[in-house]
Amino acid sequence: MDLRTLETLRAVRSQGGVTAAAAVLHLTPSAVSQQLAALTAEMGVPLTERVGRGLRLTPAGAALADAAVDVAVAVERARAACQGHRDSPVGTVRVSAFQSAAQLVFPRLLDTVAGWDGVTLECADEDVALADFPDLTDRFDVVVAHRPDGAADWPAGVRVVPLFREPLDVAVSPGHRLAGRAEVSPEELADEAWITVREGFPVAPVLAAVAARSGAAPRIAHRINDFTVATAMVAAGHGISLLPRHTTPAFAGVRLLRLTGVPAGRRVEALLRPDRAERRVVARVVGALTALAAEIDHRAGRAV
Amino acid sequence: MDLRTLETLRAVRSQGGVTAAAAVLHLTPSAVSQQLAALTAEMGVPLTERVGRGLRLTPAGAALADAAVDVAVAVERARAACQGHRDSPVGTVRVSAFQSAAQLVFPRLLDTVAGWDGVTLECADEDVALADFPDLTDRFDVVVAHRPDGAADWPAGVRVVPLFREPLDVAVSPGHRLAGRAEVSPEELADEAWITVREGFPVAPVLAAVAARSGAAPRIAHRINDFTVATAMVAAGHGISLLPRHTTPAFAGVRLLRLTGVPAGRRVEALLRPDRAERRVVARVVGALTALAAEIDHRAGRAV
DNA sequence: CCGTCCTTGCAGACTGGCTACATGGACCTG
DNA sequence: CAGGTCCATGTAGCCAGTCTGCAAGGACGG
Missing domain, CATH: 3.40.190.10 (Periplasmic binding protein-like II)
Structure with missing residues (x-):
């Protein structure tokens, strides 16, 4: 019962397969498969079941994956509690945004963060279908996503911060x-x-x-x-x-x-995995992001 | 940031030193020291400080140890969530009791548990000074302790189940x-x-x-x-x-x-570490223990 | 029915953590 | 004040767990 193993289980569920999970985790499918086998042996309950040529989590596996989220949150909260006794949060934050938001936000966000010691920002533009935005949170700490007015809410389990x-x-x-x-x-x-x-x-x-x-x-x-x-x-x-x-x-x-x-x-929002949201650096970057968004909103209100 | 490492940090705090923690964890002091060094390096904050020839946790270390409790609880909750999809909980539970309670309780508890498949009970009699009872929870899942009427409450962080x-x-x-x-x-x-x-x-x-x-x-x-x-x-x-x-x-x-x-x-109570209390087998054994205690109380009421 | 995709098993290499031993302080005692 | 003792901490070496690469077994689709 390792933190990495639980993370792997979550990736298998969210990515829907061993191979896709392996890609996200930067591992080979074999390693993922072995981790699942070891975890299953430890639990004494089948966690996955074959469906066609793919794989699906059993109810027990899904329950474990759900609980694994709480574990990950607790871990990041622990890390944050420790970093709280430091002067300021440090680390690297990976941010993705769809094309037009990236163009609007990345330069100014990088300007802001450039003044923070020890914080590095890794930006990437990722424009995917509406349903695929939540999955990006496996690869990025902050995912700037958009959805049209009246679209369904994002699925449970992902934290949503409205931007503008x-x-x-x-x-x-x-x-x-x-x-x-x-x-x-x-x-x-x-x-x-x-x-x-x-x-x-x-x-x-x-x-x-x-x-x-x-x-x-x-x-x-x-x-x-x-x-x-x-x-x-x-x-x-x-x-x-x-x-x-x-x-x-x-x-x-x-x-x-x-x-x-x-x-x-359309609504532009930041999507975060709950555990990632606990990281102090991530919270700080999201704060800068919402400040930027408020500025955009203000300018928009003036323009209209 | 490993689960084992966090457990080690907690042991160092509760046992008050590297050597004592190593004994509880069945490790050498060197291994514990190395784990602390690695964790400190990862956190970027000093977690321990020398005091005399011993060691003490810094505020950052204490905060991390506190948060580590929540992590351990989340992990055991995850395990329980998974075991919930099994027919019945299994595993081994380590119980300690002071001498007279051991005499009263162990035989009947073992009788009860003998009927449970896959559950093994490891009993030990441990009678220690009042202040040392909570520390026993590092080594046992359930600690049957006693304290006189009017004594101070057990310290925070330990779960208390009244028996009789x-x-x-x-x-x-x-x-x-x-x-x-x-x-x-x-x-x-x-x-x-x-x-x-x-x-x-x-x-x-x-x-x-x-x-x-x-x-x-x-x-x-x-x-x-x-x-x-x-x-x-x-x-x-x-x-x-x-x-x-x-x-x-x-x-x-x-x-x-x-x-x-x-x-x-005197009050006889079961002491448990919060994470251990989440284990389904442990909860079941505690249930049997309270049932036994209720029986003793009933008999006592009749006798008085 | 064959090709492709996905998972899984196996052998080998490697990283990481632990043990054993030695070192350096700090307290206690004579 | 000096020797003894206890405790934490480094260092070398061993061992285990885990990952990679490759091969095999099923399942879907043309």
Whole structure:
């Protein structure tokens, strides 16, 4: 009954298999399998069962994995209690963010942290399907994620820190027939060619809601996940798109039109594993992140 | 940051030194010292400091040790959660009891547990000074301890399960001048020669209270810790003693007289470390123990 | 029915932790 | 004040646990 072994069990559950867990833990599948075998022997209860060519946790295994979360939290709390007798927290924090948030947040966050001795920040941009964001918390301490208004809550077991809400505007090229307008309604967009994200990604449901309001199925011309690329394509007149208001640069060559009649926006949140959240450095970075978010919110409020 | 290392830190604190901790953990002092060094290096904070030729935990070390208790509890809770998906708990439980309780309880407890598959009981008789009972929980899962009425509570951090209260009677030989009496008052015992336990042991304060009531300092003829030996000496007329009512056999050849005017008794309790208490087998054994205690209490109530 | 993917078993190498022994202080005692 | 004793701490060497690499056994899909 080792801390590493319990961590492995959790990874097997969250990643859904030995091989995937091994990848996250930087181990070989063989090592993971052996750890599971040893843990099962120690417990005297089968913790995993074969399902197809994969693997699933038994109820006993799931119960143990649940309890393992509390263990990990207790360990990190112990570490924090000890670090509390130090002048300031130190360590390295791994942060991931989806593309546009990364662009907005990483530079300033790195500026802030540069002034902290002993704290190193490892940044990575990771844009995944909505359902896959929580899994990223296995690899990162802080995961900056986004989900559209009205989407389901994140699953239990992941800690959520709200950062800011960002409206989605309709982006059109300067030469577009609606370019001079300040606002548009869904009905006016019925025949437009859309550039949107791949199926399952965070803002897709918003376009669906807009289309439902207009009555017609949206005509999707291109599927582009990277907002920078989408912006360039919109600017060149290859279609219109829903783009986040704050993370679309003013010099991008597109016009952003307020959308009326449909609440279109996304919530940007930080996702953390409970044990990681206990680390004092992590808490400090999250604090800086929320401060940054408050600033963005403030600026947004002033702009609107 | 290993579970074993945290356990070692706790042992160093509770045992008050590297050597003593090593003895409890079945390790060499060198191994304990190395674990402490590694843990200190990992934490980046001094956890121990030299005091004389011994060692003491720094505030940071104490905080870590405190938090380590929660870790150990979480681990045992995890184990229990897993064992909950098994038919019945198994494992081995180490129980210690002071001499007279051991005599009263061990045989019947072993009878009960004999019917449980996969559960083994390791019994040991350990009678130590009042202050040393809590430390025994490092070596045993369940420690049956006793303390006189009015004694201070056990220190925080140890879980206490009350078992029963046992009155202390005055034991005299059949030929003694008071042998025919049913009750005696402290004043009538002013000139008696006493057989009592060694200084610091659980019933010593009771005799002090009795003597204080009689006004004179007690004349202590012998210091005998084992009640069986004391009983034999009282029976032979070498003095009188305070003996527990229920654990003194009727055929011992002494007369037990109720003591009036002074609340003389001791509380018998089970002491457990919080993490050990989480083990399902341990909880089951404690359950059997309290059932036994209730039976003793009932019989006592009937007898009185 | 064959190819592919995933888990699992086995042999070998290696890292990490423990034991045994020696060293250096600190208290106690004569 | 000096020798003895106790305690913590380093050092060398051994042992065990664990990981890697490779091979085998099933299960799904074309």
